[in-house]
Amino acid sequence: MTILDKITSDKIKEVALRKSLIPLSQLEQSLLFGRQTVSLATAVKNGSGIIAEHKRRSPSKSVINHNLSVEDVARGYEKAGVSGMSVLTDGKYFGGSLDDLILARASASFPLLRKEFIVDEYQIIEAKAHGADAILLISATLSRKQIETFSKLAKSLNLDVLCESHNEDELHKSVMPSVDLLGINNRNLKTFEVSLETSKTLIKQIPDEFIKVSESGISSVEAIKELRPHGFQGFLIGENFMKTDDPGKSAKEFINELK
Numbered sequence: 565m566t567i568l569d570k571i572t573s574d575k576i577k578e579v580a581l582r583k584s585l586i587p588l589s590q591l592e593q594s595l596l597f598g599r600q601t602v603s604l605a606t607a608v609k610n611g612s613g614i615i616a617e618h619k620r621r622s623p624s625k626s627v628i629n630h631n632l633s634v635e636d637v638a639r640g641y642e643k644a645g646v647s648g649m650s651v652l653t654d655g656k657y658f659g660g661s662l663d664d665l666i667l668a669r670a671s672a673s674f675p676l677l678r679k680e681f682i683v684d685e686y687q688i689i690e691a692k693a694h695g696a697d698a699i700l701l702i703s704a705t706l707s708r709k710q711i712e713t714f715s716k717l718a719k720s721l722n723l724d725v726l727c728e729s730h731n732e733d734e735l736h737k738s739v740m741p742s743v744d745l746l747g748i749n750n751r752n753l754k755t756f757e758v759s760l761e762t763s764k765t766l767i768k769q770i771p772d773e774f775i776k777v778s779e780s781g782i783s784s785v786e787a788i789k790e791l792r793p794h795g796f797q798g799f800l801i802g803e804n805f806m807k808t809d810d811p812g813k814s815a816k817e818f819i820n821e822l823k
């Protein structure tokens with residue numbers, strides 16, 4: 565069993581428990597559920613393109629940074645001029661929570677991506693009810709039918725959809741009109757190996773109409789300068805900012821160097 569299989573099977577059990585504790589009707593009555601969302605796709609297209617992540621730890625890195633307040637990180641990222649923030653909400657493997665999403669929402673008005681292992685429509689309603697503007701779908705763990713159902717539900721709630729792939733089969737499964745941004749994950753989620761070559765190779769298969777995002781293992785401005793000519797407009801960056809004492813300041817310096 566790969567780590568991704570393990571995360572997915574744990575997530576299915578976790579979501580069943582959450583569903584039994586908080587009914588959908590309660591989520592749909594939350595104040596944030598009625599909030600007008602802002603488009604991550606538009607922000608990426610028109611801005612710096614950087615989607616900066618809040619990430620305390622991960623299966624490939626047991627400790628990144630546990631000493632920061634998510635509110636400070638959100639405020640810092642917004643001030644730095646990033647196009648949006650990715651908030652990891654998985655607890656068991658990443659040390660995140662839905663509270664992080666609410667706190668980020670309360671601290672900033674830029675687009676927020678709920679970074680989660682989505683296995684059920686319930687999590688999309690949760691995303692909206694906790695202040696997200698966009699959701700992530702991981703093609704490796706979903707069928708084409710699930711990607712279609714989940715992305716159509718998200719669009720009906722005015723949430724943008726970023727669907728990520730790591731190989732050709734996953735990418736072909738993700739190409740559909742209800743997806744806004746297509747992400748190429750440079751990290752193999754089975755082996756944790758990282759290579760920007762994955763982005764450069766797979767982008768050739770992405771139709772023009774999609775916003776293209778390169779994800780993971782981006783640790784320098786040079787990497788962005790290398791990826792942009794291939795057609796990437798979005799860059800999802802976690803550890804490179806989060807490993808510092810002040811992720812907002814690091815993001816600001818990074819964006820200034822890009823100009």
Ligand SMILES: O=C(O)c1ccccc1NCC(=O)[C@H](O)[C@H](O)COP(=O)(O)O
Pocket residue numbers: 567617619622623624625749751753756779780781782800801802803804
């Ligand atoms: O980061 C991991 O180790 C990981 C392991 C298993 C599933 C997902 C994982 N990461 C999620 C992500 O997509 C990254 O956090 C994101 O792309 C940022 O990556 P990085 O800039 O390398 O922190």
